[in-house]
Amino acid sequence: MAFTTVIALLLATSSIVVSQNSSSPSSTSVANASQTSSAPASFVTNLELSVEDLWDLYVGPVSTFSINTTVQPTPIPSSSLIPPPSLYYPSFPTGQQVPLQSKNESWRFPKTFWYGVAGASYQIEGAVKAEGRGPSIWDVLSHRVPGYVITNETGDNADNNYYMYKEDIARIAALGIKTYSFSLSWSRILPFGSGPVNEQALLHYDDLIDTCISYGVTPMVTLYHWDLPLFLQNSYGGWLSEKIVPDFTEYARIAFTRWSSKVHYWFTVNEPIVFCGFYPLPENFFKKTDIPKKQQPYFCGHNVLLSHSAAYRLGKSINSSLSISFKTNGGYKIPRTDSAADAQAVQRAWDFQEGWFANPTFLNGDYPPNLKSHVETFLTPFTDAQKEQINGTCDIFAHDAYTSDFIEAPESGIEACIANSSHTLFPSCYNTTKLYANNYWAIGPASDPGSPWLYKATDWVPAFLHYMQDTWKPRDGVAITEFGISEPYEELRTNLASIVIDPLRSAYYRDYLSAILIAISEGVNVVGTLAWSIYDNMEWSQGYSVKFGIQYVNLTTQERYFKASAFEYVNMFNVYQEK
Numbered sequence: 001m002a003f004t005t006v007i008a009l010l011l012a013t014s015s016i017v018v019s020q021n022s023s024s025p026s027s028t029s030v031a032n033a034s035q036t037s038s039a040p041a042s043f044v045t046n047l048e049l050s051v052e053d054l055w056d057l058y059v060g061p062v063s064t065f066s067i068n069t070t071v072q073p074t075p076i077p078s079s080s081l082i083p084p085p086s087l088y089y090p091s092f093p094t095g096q097q098v099p100l101q102s103k104n105e106s107w108r109f110p111k112t113f114w115y116g117v118a119g120a121s122y123q124i125e126g127a128v129k130a131e132g133r134g135p136s137i138w139d140v141l142s143h144r145v146p147g148y149v150i151t152n153e154t155g156d157n158a159d160n161n162y163y164m165y166k167e168d169i170a171r172i173a174a175l176g177i178k179t180y181s182f183s184l185s186w187s188r189i190l191p192f193g194s195g196p197v198n199e200q201a202l203l204h205y206d207d208l209i210d211t212c213i214s215y216g217v218t219p220m221v222t223l224y225h226w227d228l229p230l231f232l233q234n235s236y237g238g239w240l241s242e243k244i245v246p247d248f249t250e251y252a253r254i255a256f257t258r259w260s261s262k263v264h265y266w267f268t269v270n271e272p273i274v275f276c277g278f279y280p281l282p283e284n285f286f287k288k289t290d291i292p293k294k295q296q297p298y299f300c301g302h303n304v305l306l307s308h309s310a311a312y313r314l315g316k317s318i319n320s321s322l323s324i325s326f327k328t329n330g331g332y333k334i335p336r337t338d339s340a341a342d343a344q345a346v347q348r349a350w351d352f353q354e355g356w357f358a359n360p361t362f363l364n365g366d367y368p369p370n371l372k373s374h375v376e377t378f379l380t381p382f383t384d385a386q387k388e389q390i391n392g393t394c395d396i397f398a399h400d401a402y403t404s405d406f407i408e409a410p411e412s413g414i415e416a417c418i419a420n421s422s423h424t425l426f427p428s429c430y431n432t433t434k435l436y437a438n439n440y441w442a443i444g445p446a447s448d449p450g451s452p453w454l455y456k457a458t459d460w461v462p463a464f465l466h467y468m469q470d471t472w473k474p475r476d477g478v479a480i481t482e483f484g485i486s487e488p489y490e491e492l493r494t495n496l497a498s499i500v501i502d503p504l505r506s507a508y509y510r511d512y513l514s515a516i517l518i519a520i521s522e523g524v525n526v527v528g529t530l531a532w533s534i535y536d537n538m539e540w541s542q543g544y545s546v547k548f549g550i551q552y553v554n555l556t557t558q559e560r561y562f563k564a565s566a567f568e569y570v571n572m573f574n575v576y577q578e579k
């Protein structure tokens with residue numbers, strides 16, 4: 001691979017340390033050999049590294065899968081498209097009358113409502129070193145940081161989607177799913193995050209998008225789903241630095257320019273609360289930073305808002321008809337008691353979760369009050385020009401709305417928490433629980449223990465949808481851009497027949513979609529849904545142990561199988577969508 005770059009500062013990794021005192025100076029080119037300094041931190045070096053060097057030095061060997069060229073799709077056997085037997089309550093198999101279960105004639109999904117499935121590059125693609133891809137921070141986190149992925153697994157092969165995307169698209173099309181949301185791997189397109197562009201990656205995504213279109217599946221593209229090019233992290237701290245703004249915007253420019261005539265729906269970043277919460281990254285694997293640990297997520301958030309809004313405005317200037325938004329996440333927040341303190345805690349929770357990104361973009365270009373009074377102690381406030389740039393830069397409220405939580409004030413009280421930066425709940429100063437105030441019943445059935453944040457709480461969805469519409473008033477409506485549940489202990493099931501019947505996930509989709517139908521009938525403009533996920537995949541620090549797929553993937557053979565939930569999901573649209 002011909003790409004090389006200059007790395008400005010070398011870091012200690014778990015296996016190598018390169019210092020200015022290296023006994024083999026030929027390996028570095030020191031900018032100014034006669035420079036003297038008494039501050040070791042000021043010693044920096046320029047070192048030319050190829051993509052291959054980045055892999056070797058920072059990640060080490062990666063594994064590859066036996067299928068390593070693009071697979072042509074095989075016809076989807078009609079036997080695999082027969083709906084499953086009824087669950088503990090009847091569903092609506094196409095063409096079948098179900099006793100005791102009638103269609104609710106006052107519910108309907110409008111004709112324009114889109115429904116699909118979602119995945120993300122690092123979680124599904126595999127082929128991490130193929131065709132010029134540069135490493136991302138997740139290659140380091142999964143390969144080098146002991147225990148960061150609890151199962152010690154990596155995304156090296158994942159679902160081998162990089163080679164099997166045609167089959168994957170054919171399968172969802174055969175189910176009747178009309179939308180596929182995926183993310184681009186930034187470090188495939190720009191192996192160093194900025195600089196030289198990798199044409200092979202562009203050709204790959206050309207074909208992925210064209211394949212969707214040829215199957216009548218609408219492609220939706222997310223630019224950034226957590227796999228930050230490693231080089232940007234090590235050059236300037238990634239999202240911690242404002243230097244990311246031009247780099248992200250340039251990356252967005254490449255994508256918009258290439259695909260804006262084929263892709264209408266774009267998401268700039270996925271769940272910034274979560275990826276900004278990755279900071280501080282584990283020590284000694286990435287470039288060091290002086291920013292205090294608890295402040296790092298907010299520096300990240302600041303630069304996300306600047307990057308997103310710059311990309312939004314650029315995208316609109318390239319093609320004003322595009323729909324561009326970011327995907328946020330959070331959950332419905334229910335006061336645990338009717339005390340004034342819990343009401344205040346609920347507002348803090350909205351402000352520190354959804355509001356962190358939604359208020360600036362949907363309301364006024366700035367942070368919500370509870371968050372603002374915290375971040376203004378260390379962040380340079382947005383200028384008026386920046387506020388203007390940020391305000392209005394989401395076309396839809398694209399929310400990954402999996403669940404709900406009870407919220408309560410900290411035991412010590414909110415004020416005491418705000419005044420004490422070492423309080424465990426500082427700076428947000430609210431508590432979250434899944435238990436009703438009787439401390440006995442949970443809000444609903446629990447998902448897999450590997451996703452303790454997620455319970456089935458679909459009864460709260462109509463209230464949540466109303467809240468989103470009423471609070472942030474999105475121009476083009478609300479979309480649920482991820483929802484789904486990890487079936488408890490699914491990984492322990494060893495035989496196919498038991499794996500593919502997933503009753504909790506099936507009930508979740510059916511009840512969630514019923515809740516959306518209720519909200520629509522009450523006037524909420526819900527415009528689309530994306531089920532997470534197209535199939536089981538690399539669930540980040542949980543590895544492959546936690547399953548969210550509506551398809552099972554045998555990771556040894558890479559064969560895919562539909563689960564019952566896939567049929568439940570599609571069936572709700574077969575029954576309720578206007579033809």
Ligand code: NOJ
Nearest residue numbers: 120270271400482532539
């Ligand atoms: C949201 C994230 O976007 C996705 O990457 C993750 O796998 C799911 N939640 C499930 O945790």
